Structure formats: structure tokens, C-alpha cells
Amino acid sequence: MSFPRTKEQVARMRAACAVAAKVLYELKQLVRPGVTTQDLDEAGRDLIAANGARSADYGYQIGNRRYPAHTCISVNEEVVHGVPSLRRVIQDGDIVSIDVTVRYEGYVGDNAVTIPVGEIRPELQKLISVTEHSLVLGIAQARPGNRIGDISHAVQTYVESHGFGVVRDYVGHGVGEQMHEPPEIPNFGKPGRGLVIKPGMTLAIEPMVNLGHYRTKVLSDGWTVVTADGSPSAHFEHTILVTDKGAEILTVPPAVS
Template sequence: MIILKSKEEVAKIAKASRIVAESLEAVRAYLKPGMTTKELDLFVERQIRERGGTPAFKGYRNYPATLCISVNEEVVHGIPSPDKVIKEGDIVGLDLGAIYEGFYGDSAVTVAVGEVKPEAKRLIQVTEESLRAGIAQAREGSRLSDISHAVQSHVEQAGFSVVTDFVGHGIGRALHEEPQIPNFGPPGRGPRLREGMVLAIEPMVNMGKAAVRVLDDRWTAVTADGSLSAHFEHTIAVTKEGPVILSKL
């Protein structure tokens, strides 16, 4: 069942999402070559708590950290480690959630560390553009799969592949609510979008093939062919005036 939110509930999700956005922006500025992913995780947890939030991922299904940090060929759910060092030329996915007064916010960005190869820059750009394309379809009266189709079309026109193993989701009093939001599929299918829906739209895009595999830690997903991957996500509200991005500064 898709849970429609009141304006008061959307405001609380917006507050949680703003905590996520501000914390992600802080960690982007803090990130430097030579840091470990564990350092970044500890830093961002302080950012969330200083803003009155609680980390959403830590302890969720026994996930051990605040931040999912996915480097290069890692697609999503990379676990921070004191042994993993960020290097010049890496691309780093930062996926973060926060809770505020019982409501969740969720967002992700992929950042380039120093100078990266042109094809890596293009992958990041196309993935972010595909998120914008999906959000533009999140209008009252549209079908859910209109979002999915817009993402897939933009990605494949650029010659990249959409990950099909992981999807976006509804969000509110729980981190993952109905509906699931694939980043692929034909338009004009699924439930109609209505005011009060709050969605976390999150394209994951591979430079090579779409296939992924999960490592022995049971969390970290990597591209099966070793190609680079990028990930962007926003929490958005469907309103009569159009989509509103809640996790944008």
C-alpha cells in the first residue's frame, strides 16, 4: 500500500532530507585523497547528530555504518573501512539517510576525487542527468513507470547501462516503503502519481554491462565486469504544482 503524506508529514521528511543534504555537502567538502572511508563515515555521523538527526542506515538490517561509500566499480552499499583509502582519480558514491522526529530522508551523490578520466566524468554527469529526467516525470496524474522510462532512456542514449538489481522506493515513517521505483521499463504503467506521495528516486548506472554481484560482506555490490558505476538519489514530494526535491540545498 502506498502511504500518502499530509503536508505536516512532508515537512518533517523535508527536515530529515535537509539534514542529509547538508551532511552530504559537508562530507563532499571534507573528502580528500589519503582519507579512509571510515574517517568519512565518522565525520558524517557527527554532521547528522549536530543537526538534530539520527543516522538512518546504522543498524538497519545490521548495516554497520552511517554512510554507504561505494568506490569506482562498487555500485551501492559499500561498507566504510579503516583499511580502504580514497585515492586521486577515484569516483566515490556517498549514500546517506537520516531520521528526524520519526521521518526519514535519503539522498546520494557520486563525486570525483581530484582529476578523473573524461569517461568517468561523463558517467557521473549522465547519471545525475538521468535522476533529473526521472524527477521531471514525477507529476500528479503520471504513471510510476514514466519515471523509470525517463531514467533508462537517458542512460542508454549515452551508451551506459542501468542497474536492474536495485530500485528506488517510497519513503516516510520507514526508510523503504511502497512503491518500488525501477530505473527501467516502458512508460504508462503502474499506479498513478498523487499529491502526498514521497519518493526516493535513485538511478545506479554502470559504464559497462548492467550485471552486478554482491561481495562476501553481503552488502557491497560491484559491477560484474569491473566497470565504473555511479549513483545519485533525491527524496522528492509529488505536489499539485509538480515535483519538489526535498533533499536539495
């Protein structure tokens, strides 16, 4: 379960999340035209190892399928779980979503960001901005006494007010000793519904937003999720700790001097 957490458990969660945030920050700096998604994944693998951690993605099993890479890198119409490939070369005008999940000291830190590459179309910049701000609004609802549906509703109403589609097939989740723990945190729903939020919960909140319709499908690799209509998609994620005062973001990027 994602709660309650002891002080020692919270300390380990902080450490895992700090590594995840550092790796994601450093990986972002490598995104540029001409780089393949496999290049980025190999860099992510090395950065995770250099920080004494392991990828929580690599070998992750669903049924008889194991995820083959160390990070998830999704480009343009790819929503989440993009499998890195030498064939996917990043181009000017792309948007690239990077999801880094690490295991460190027995706990998991999980975060994601969508990055513009060079000059992007105005509607793509709006998609990124709206998705990122919907995460801020969702996190603001993660406070004691609220319910999971309050997070979901905040994300959905803001995103849909801008005419974008909120992905239904994939959701946020609790996180701790495992990458995916209860409760599920949809990015759509009604306020006042679902589990009551309590101090000590550690949650991964992650809006996934499509420029077009919210429907998705999975490619033949069994992992990469794409928009059903081929429209671009954006994805932002933080791991948070619920405290008596509200949400504390654990995957804060490192300060840049």
C-alpha cells in the same frame, strides 16, 4: 505507505530531508586523496548527531544481517551499500558515491551523490554527468497522472542512449516513516506502466548507472554491491514530494553564501 501525507507529515519530511542534504553537502567537502572511507563515515556519524538526527543506515536489518556503518560509501566499481573501511583509501582519479539517510522527527530523508576526486578520466566524468542528468529527467516525470513507469523509462532511455548500463537489481522507493516504503521505482521500464503518481507521495528516485554492463554482485561482507564486470558506477538520489504542480525536491543542498 508513501502517500497521502498530511501537512504535519510533510513538514517533518521537509525537516528530515533538510538534515540529510546538509550532512551530505558537508561530507562531500571532506573527500580527498588519502582519506579512508571509514574516516568519511565517522565524520558522517558526527555530522548526523550534531544535527539532532540518527542514521537510518546504522543497524538496518536484512535477514540476520545488520548494516555496520552510518553512511554508505561506494568507490569506483562499488555501486551502492559500500561498507566503509580503513583499508579503502581514496585516491586521485577515483569516483566516490556517498549515500546519506537520516531519521529525524520520526521521518526519513535520503540522498546520494557521486564525486570526482582530483583528475578523473573523461569517460568517468561523462558517467557522472549522465547519471546526474538522468535523475533530473526522472524527477520531471514524477507528476500527478503519470505512472511510475514514466520515471523508469525516462532514466533508462537517456542512460542507454549514452551506452551505459542501468542497474536492474536495486531500485528507488517510497520513503517516509521508513527508509523503504512502496512503491518500488525501477530505473528501467516501459512508460504508462505501474502505480499512478498522486499528490502527497514522497519518493526516493535514485539512478544507479554502470560504465559497462548492468549486472551486479554482492561482496563477502554481505552488503557492498559491485559491478559484475568491474566497471565503475555512479549513483545520484533525491527525495521528492509530489505536488499538484509536479515534483518538489526535498533534499536540496544548503545555499552557500
